[in-house]
Amino acid sequence: MQTIHICNHTTPEAIYPFDARGVAKRFRHAAIFGALDALIPGEIMRFCNDHDPLPLLAQLDQRYGAGLRIEYQQREPGAIVIDFIRVG
Numbered sequence: 001m002q003t004i005h006i007c008n009h010t011t012p013e014a015i016y017p018f019d020a021r022g023v024a025k026r027f028r029h030a031a032i033f034g035a036l037d038a039l040i041p042g043e044i045m046r047f048c049n050d051h052d053p054l055p056l057l058a059q060l061d062q063r064y065g066a067g068l069r070i071e072y073q074q075r076e077p078g079a080i081v082i083d084f085i086r087v088g
Helices: 025-038 054-067
Strands: 015-019 044-049 068-076 079-086
Touching: 015 025, 025 044, 025 054, 054 068
Parallel strands: 015 044
Antiparallel strands: 044 079, 068 079
């Protein structure tokens, strides 16, 4: 059974998809940091992955602190979708 992700398109609400499954592991964190650095307050990066990125979340907390809100949209085995929201 194939798991369905909910992050297949950009929305008019300034939600930008980032599918980590298509990024080589050695470049993944750098690409994520770059994408988050490019967001302006109020914009959202919808992150999709095949596993729960707990080490990444700890790194994001250290790097951005209260400047980034993290909200799970989907948290199922093989289908993780997290909204990273830049805060003023």
